[in-house]
Amino acid sequence: MNVLVKSATIVDPKSDFHNQTVDILIKKGLISEISKGIQNPKNYKEIKLDGLHVSQGWFDSSVSFGEPGLEERETIENGLKTAAYSGFTSVAVNSNTNPVIDSYADISFLKSKSANHAVNLLPIGALTKHSAGIDLAEMYDMTSAGAVAFYDYQKPIENPNLMKVALQYASNFGGLVCSFPQESKITGLGVMNENVTSTSLGLKGNPALAEELQIARDLFILEYTEGKLHIPTISTAKSVELIRAAKLKKLDVTCSVAIHNLMFTDDNLTSFETNFKVLPPLRTQNDVDALIDALKDGTIDMVTSDHNPLDIEHKKIEFDYATYGTIGLESAFGALNSIFTVKKAIELLTKGKERFKVKNAPISVGNEANLALFNPNETYRFSSENIISTSKNSMFLDQELKGIVHGIISNNQLILK
Template identity: 55%
Template sequence: MGAILLKDATIIDATSKHHGKKRDILVENGKVVKIAATIPTNDAKVVKKDNLHVSCGWFDSNVCFGEPGFEDRETISNGLKVAAASGFTHIALNANTEPVVDNKSGIQYVKGKAQGHAVSLHPVGALTQKSKGEHLAELYDMTTEGAVSFYDYQHPIENANLLKIALQYAQNFDALVQSFPMNPSIARTGLVHEEINSTKLGLKGIPSLSEELQITRDLYLLEYTGGKLHIPTISTKKSVALIKEAKKKGLDVSCSVSINNLCLTDDTLASFDTNYKLLPPLRTKEDVTALKKGLEQGVIDGVTSNHDPRIIEDKKTEFDHAAFGSIGLESCFGALLGVVDVETAVQALIGLKKRFGLPCNAISEGVNADLTLFSPSTTWKFETKHILSTSKNAAMLEQPMQGKVYGVFANKKLVLNE
């Protein structure tokens, strides 16, 4: 690809000397070669957009597609195109496939399928064999093939000793262990948050206690073992307080929040729309306020779309029988910017890069170009026509959006939305 010139771009990057300034950015052979107030066009392809903003490329730490085994939900190829259109240059892909990605050949397979895209795919290997929670998977072998973390997607580790051993063993090769925050003996067959709305609607509840009990256990284990723990998708006020306290103690713990739990409450359940059947479940306004505050204070390290495509048969059924999950890549940025300012939003979308071992260079001359292009000022409503994923199960449908993604430049490829 020839030279690319981004014209009049406001740079949002707290680590760059150009932060908050409007600059021209010249990219050649995948590298940022010049940043200046004005750069002559010469032979470069010019990208000029309304209120163009540029930040380091965004990372989603918690994405599901389907391939291998559930290609009808989403293929890796189309999923990566969706990610690029949504402003992400890196995604961590969960292992909830068939077969489960729990060995090095599985890691090789998904990485091979992701070649040639602007978006980099980073495999998350299963923590236990077939994600059954009984025996540890081949963690070291998967690390050598490029696994960035280990997680049985939305399967809680019931056996505390197994998680203890995982945290101890993973230290030998500096691996990041994830533990889903839900105690299954408390959550049981719950469908939604246990509160007034679940009682009114006659739906079985998942108490906040199930999440908080599991987090408390996991933090005690981490304190005992050492190692690195990531708690994906916390959803309650008390969970924020628990992690804040653990960080104060010096424990090596990080966490994320799903965009759904940051923007929606269990009040939406009155419609019985199965797109709102999510894990973790949508909680109360009080929880949403605490999550937002936790994000702004840096207690919560990053926001994820928690992108989980499901085929129509999984959702067009009674609420009891419907699958949990929603797609979220396409609406993640627009929903996030509706609840926090632009600098907080960008930090939330790059905040977990270092944790997962990904580079996050300041926007400066001489670095590889890994950039997201967007406008923070465009307002719109998320509708079915905006869904690029194969599956259409979107919790954010009909929600107002703030900000528009123009595209990405990464891996020497420029991807622009129409």
């Protein structure tokens, strides 16, 4: 693939061309020249778009597709297409399929299905067999097949000894254990944040305490085992405090926050719109402010779309019975860019790569072209026309977002909308 990108502003603090508007010549997937006014004598394909910016390709640490078994929600092929059109060159894919991804063969299946695609699919294997929370899955075998982490998606490990053993065992081969932050006995039948809003709506509450207790437990176990832990999608101010304290102790812990938990609160549930039913639930404005501050100071390591496609049968029903989840790849950049500066939004979309074994190379001559192409200045109202996913369960529908994505250059391929 040979491409000449014209008049693009580079957003990459690790590059010598950060904040400069230049041309980028790419030959056979490698950056061969970066300068102003590059000529195109060999009639390479040119990319010239209004307000064009480029950055390192983006990474999402928690994406769900449906395949195998739940292809009506999303196939791997269309899921990777969605990621590419949304600016992501690498996505870590959860194990919540049917059957659950919990063996060497399962990981190999995901790798083979995504081979030769522009977007790198990074499989996350289940932490326990069938994600049942009873016995550890084949963690070492899955690592050998290409798994980058282990996580029972949105299912807490209730047995503390199992968590202890998982952290100890994974430390033998540098495995990353992920633990969903929820104490199920505290959560009970709660379907939204426990607060005055849940009381006024007559919906059972899921208190912040449930998340914070589980995080406190896991951090104690982590300190004991000296293991390697990732806590996905935290949502409360107290959770931030707990993780900040753990990092001061030099524990090997990282965490993420779902982008929708930065933009919406439990007040958005007054219409009983099930697209706003997510796990962890939307919290209060105080929590949102604490999460944003924690991203600014580095306590929270990365953001995720927590993209979870669900078919209409699981969403267009009574709120109590609707399945948790929203899609988020297509709206990720526009939402983040509406909250933070362009530089910070791109920083957040490229953080977390090393934790999940993703190469992080600056935009420099000689490096592989792994780029996101976007315009950060255009505002628009997000609608169903912006959704590429098979499932349409987005809580961002009808929201005004800032910044559009054109596509990616990755793995010697160009994908443009």
